[in-house]
Amino acid sequence: MTAVQATGLALRYGRTTALEDVTFTLRTGVTGLLGPNGAGKTTLLRIVATALPADGGTLRVFGHDPSTPPGRLAVRRLLGYLPQDPGFHPSFTAFEFVDYVAILKELTHRATRHTEVARVLSAVGLDDRRRSRIRTLSGGMKQRLALAAALVGDPDLVILDEPTVGLDPEQRLRFRELIADLGERKTVLLSTHQTEDVMSLCQEVVVLDRGRVRFEGTPTELAGLAAGRVWTSAAREAGALASWRTGTGLHRHVGDPPSGAALVEPSIEDGYLTLVGAAAEASAIAGGAR
Amino acid sequence: MTATMTVAAPARPTPSSTQGRRRALLALARFESIRMLRHPLTVAAALLFLAPWLWGWLSGSANRYPVLPDELITIQLLALPILGGSALIVANLVTLRAHRHKVDASYDVLVLPPAWRVGGFLLALLPLAGLSLLLAGVPVGDSAALPGAAGSVDIATLLTPSALTLLLGAVGVLAGVLIRSVLIAPLVVLLVLVLEFLVITPLIIETGWRFLLPVYVSEFTVPVPAGVSDRPAARHLAYLIGITVLLAAAVLARANARRQVVAAGLVVGLILAVGGGLTQSRPDPGLAAARVTVEERAASIQSCEIRGDVTYCFFEGFGGFVPGWDAVVTSVRAVVPASAASSGPPLAVRQRASLDAITAAGWTGSIAEDRRVVAGWKVEDAAAGTPEAVRVDTSWGDDRAAAALAAEVAYRLMAAKAYDGGNFLCGAPAALLVWLVGQASPTTLAGMRSLDETSFGALSFSDISSRYGILVPDRAAAPALELLRRADEVAPLVERHWVELTAPETPLERFGAIFGVPIQPLAPDDEALPCVA
Amino acid sequence: MSGLPAVGASGQAAGRLVPGRGERLRTVAALVWPTLRATRISPLLAAGVVGAAIVTPPAVTGSILPPDEHITLLRLVMACVGLGVTFTLDDPAKPTAETLPVAAWLGALLRAVLAAVVGGACWAAALLVTRSGPETTSLPYPDLTREAATVAVVAFLASAVGWRRSPRGIGSPLAAPMLLLGMAVVALLPAPVALLVGTGDGWDAAHDRWTFLLAGTLLVTAGVLTARR
Structure with missing residues (x-):
């Protein structure tokens, strides 16, 4: 089932183009949103999450049009959103805060709501801190609390903007488990810089760069973009798009390999670098020509 | 990411020295002063301050026979709430910015220590005071250029709006280092107005204590010829600057500045404030005869x-x-x-x-x-x-x-x-x-x-x-x-x-x-x- | 973290059904207490205390002031309470809560009610203190209360504008200076449109203008709160 259908989305901040002709489709499952800093990922997530109206294009979320008040309300009733920089009331306890968000999600039956709040707090591993004031929580705990607030009410569309920031490795693994479970039944849009999260969680991936969609496909297809363009050697290659020394002592390169190079299997990161690096290089060449 | 990208050699902070810190202090003051000058409240206050003059100019209702000393007093009375008030609030917001944006923890480990940073905030008030001088000079200059203008412009009185800007700006910084709430500054502005115009002035207008107010209120409601007013403008200006220096010393003391610096500020401030404050109310033997x-x-x-x-x-x-x-x-x-x-x-x-x-x-x-x-x-x-x-x-x-x-x-x-x-x-x-x-x-x-x-x-x-x-x-x-x-x-x-x-x-x-x-x-x-x- | 249990543990788990009127009322009722707790009321209380302190000296000392001076003092009380009101909509949870289905204006309305109760109490206290002084019974208290209500609504509007403009939901650093600036503008208005007039011929006309301002500000505030967020 198509959960989100975006066609030609555009947004400008004054003279700056944040998004231009963004078209993509989200279905049940986890879709990763990748892109360099400033690519427009957060802007796009905010538009899909109804926090920001687009200047142009059409957006349908479960068939609803968020540009109209009734459509927006309908979307919000189906939505869980974890912003990049979530906010809290520091004097609330963890339970009170999620309970408050649950009320704002129209969960009005007290007992049911409390059960639901307890469920999501347990799901994010904050069971034992439910009575703690938010000001006493660590950064990672606050991030998990924000995730709980996003998940309360069992939304059909979950939008997560860099949710693993501040999580330790164990919490990140548990987070993957949680999102993977969720992705079996719901539509999850996950913005992240962690390519391993994308590889392990996402069925689909969208790459955004300078406000435009550069790629839409599976993680394997994204990795495939670098097929034949990743090689290793003993020394650094000046002509490569990217070149770094790995733990084995060999240098790994992405770019146009020299003849006879020892090609290796590309990763999603290589595909991403090939895509974004080539675009950046093309842009730099175009800029130089001007 | 491209292979052709060149990376400049990293810039390293100058090893900590007094000279290096001074340069950093001046750079910080310059940065903050630009932000203060461009702050919407400063711009709005400047426009509001000039509004009566602009209105008179545009509507043709301006007095073509202004008495310049009285014009200057009126300008001071406007400058206190508008220019001084905006300086207080803007300086307070600047001081509280790190706290408001929750970056104080990262600022606390920077090379420039807190005392120098607040010193930068205080220094940043100087261009704001310059703006006040400019703003006060516009209507006064316009009045002085009229053929019907009476009296002359006293420089010390003309500088008083700038001194008020510095004084209230320093209050704003002090409020910021003492209490971490943006509520305090507007409340202090209101309290200053209450004290100046409603409590102290009516109580002490007939006494020499009136000279201790930030704005001198004339004992006459009419323009008076030169030599008749007992307004010791230069000494009052020194008094205002002295109070400002004392406030600055308090700010620096609160930020754990070196004792010598705080002590020097206290001494200079006390000399100016007490000297100016006391001598301005000293009876002038020639005044009665005049x-x-x-x-x-x-x-x-x-x-x-x-x-x-x-x-x-x-x-x-x-x-x-x-x-x-x-x-x-x-x-x-x-x-x-x-x-x-x-x-x-x-x-x-x-x-x-x-x-x-x-x-x-x-x-x-x-x-x-x-x-x-x-x-x-x-x-x-x-x-x-x-x-x-x-x-x-x-x-x-x-x-x-x-x-x-x-x-x-x-x-x-x-x-x-x-x-x-x-x-x-x-x-x-x-x-x-x-x-x-x-x-x-x-x-x-x-x-x-x-x-x-x-x-x-x-x-x-x-x-x-x-x-x-x-x-x-x-x-x-x-x-x-x-x-x-x-x-x-x-x-x-x-x-x-x-x-x-x-x-x-x-x-x-x-x-x-x-x-x-x-x-x-x-x-x-x-x-x-x-x-x- | 553990995995999520199956969906629909309860009939309402997803809040999926479009709520009816009764459901909305229950939402409002459920929101009251957390909204009260989330609202920054301490600045309003502090400002109210300062306001009451402004009118206390004449009452305590038994000073007989001209009516216009009492009016000026009460207008300063209005400004103080107004400053407190500018903190009403400060909401650090805005980034988390801005895409939730319950309309933002509903929370704002609840906060407004709370601010009205606390601000009204502060104003009433200031009036009581003033009335306890000598020769103050004939002051035009209803008209002054109309002025106070207008200042409070303007302050709330400033708070709403600040809240909307601040990505973090903390609008008071913008709203409080905006209110003071607005009051300075009002103080400088020329005679034909003056609002801060003394008792005399222009009083009634000025209070007609206060009424228009109050009505206009209420409309603009409603517009700001219900505009697309």
Whole structure:
């Protein structure tokens, strides 16, 4: 089932183009949103999450049009959103805060709501801190609390903007488990810089760069973009798009390999670098020509 | 990411040294000052500060005869809440920025320690003070350029808005380092206004303590000639700067600055604040004598200018008013019969300042005292070769002042002598005087109507600044105001019946009979009025 | 973290059904307490205390002031309470809560009610203190209360504008100076449109203008709160 259908989305901040002709489709499952800093990922997530109206294009979320008040309300009733920089009331306890968000999600039956709040707090591993004031929580705990607030009410569309920031490795693994479970039944849009999260969680991936969609496909297809363009050697290659020394002592390169190079299997990161690096290089060449 | 990307050599902070820190401090101050100057509140406050001047300029209602020392006082009174208040709030917001944006933890580990950072905030106030000087200079410069401007611009007074900006800006920084709430700054602004204008001023206006206020409030409600005001502007400025330095020392102490720096600030601040504060209220032995001279022997210090057959005498710096006075005198003489226009001794107009009775605390004299002073002036006028001189005030430029002068001139032409002050003008002469003032020019008519609106029981040809203005009971003013609509038929009758109408004994009823206007019956209160003989 | 249990543990788990009127009322009722707790009321209380302190000296000392000076003092109280009101909509949870289905204006309305109660109490206290002084019974208290209500609504509007403009939901650093600036503008208005007049001929006309301002500000505030967020 198509959960989100975006066609030609555009947004400008004054003279700056944040998004231009963004078209993509989200279905049940986890879709990763990748892109360099400033690519427009957060802007796009905010538009899909109804926090920001687009200047142009059409957006349908479960068939609803968020540009109209009734459509927006309908979307919000189906939505869980974890912003990049979530906010809290520091004097609330963890339970009170999620309970408050649950009320704002129209969960009005007290007992049911409390059960639901307890469920999501347990799901994010904050069971034992439910009575703690938010000001006493660590950064990672606050991030998990924000995730709980996003998940309360069992939304059909979950939008997560860099949710693993501040999580330790164990919490990140548990987070993957949680999102993977969720992705079996719901539509999850996950913005992240962690390519391993994308590889392990996402069925689909969208790459955004300078406000435009550069790629839409599976993680394997994204990795495939670098097929034949990743090689290793003993020394650094000046002509490569990217070149770094790995733990084995060999240098790994992405770019146009020299003849006879020892090609290796590309990763999603290589595909991403090939895509974004080539675009950046093309842009730099175009800029130089001007 | 491209292979062609070149990376510049990383910039490293200069190893910590006093010189390096000073440079960093100045760079920080420059950065913060630009942000303060560009802050929307600063811009809005600047526009608001200039709004009255702009309004006067655009609407044409600006006074073309400003008295510069008084303009400067008004500008200070505006500068305190608007420029000072905005500096306080903006400085407070800048000081609290790190806390508000939750970056204080990362700032705390930077090379430049907190004391130097707040030092940067304090230094950043200097350009803001410069802006205040510029803003104060615009209306003052505009006024000073007018040909009708009186008095001179005192530099220390002109600098006071800048000092107020620094002082309240320092309060803002201090509030920011003491209390981490953006509520405090606006509340402090309100409290400063309460203390300045509502609590302290009314309590201490008559005492030397008033000099300790941020804004000096004049003890006179009227412009006064040079040398009469006891305002020690330079010492007051030093006092304000001293308080600012003390506040800065408190800020630095709170931020754990070096003891020597704080101590130096305290010493300098105390010297300036205590020295300036105490010496500014020290009695000036020459002041009392200067005031007596201004009030009782004005002719000895005045200059005179002759226009046609009229002599105009004025205090130093007030010569710009003469063309305005002359226009009113000419307009009144134009509506009296030719024979009356030059009746009595040669016409003279002398500027007078009555200092002891009109203070910010209100009118403190009495009618008897009033008449005694006016009698003294008459003697002085005679001795100065300008007998029966018409008196004119130290403020000029609005319709009301023009009407007051027109009434004095009309009386002088009707009675061939100057008004004695104190009593009411009654009977037909009173009604005639009102008609003459209304007929003289649109300005005098407008001024008279304005005076009438604020007078009760009698039309008082006296601005609040003047205590010797002519008083005409409403019963006498009403028929004359009625006649103003029929100028064409009234003027010939005025000329024909001039002698009868100007005779003090001619009753108001006769005025009514001549012009065919109804006269109200005499009320019991009217009978008790003391009339000019 | 553990995995999520199956969906629909309860009939309402997803809040999926479009709520009816009764459901909305229950939402409002459920919101009251957390909204009260989330609202920054301490600045309003502090400002109210300062306001009451402004009118206390004449009452305590028994000073007989002209009516216009009492009016000026009460207008300063209005400004203080107004400053407190500018903190009403400060909401650090805005980034988390801005895409939730319950309309933002509903929470704002609840906060407004709370601010009205606390601000009204502060104002009433200031009036009581003023009335306890000598020769103050004839002051035009209803008209002054109309002025106070207008200042409070303007302050709330400033708070709403600040809240909307601040990505973090903390609008008071913008709203409080905005209110003071607005009051300075009002203080400088020329006579034909003056609002801060003394008792006299222009009083009634000025209070007609206050009424228009109050009505206009209420409309603009409603517009700001219900505009697309």
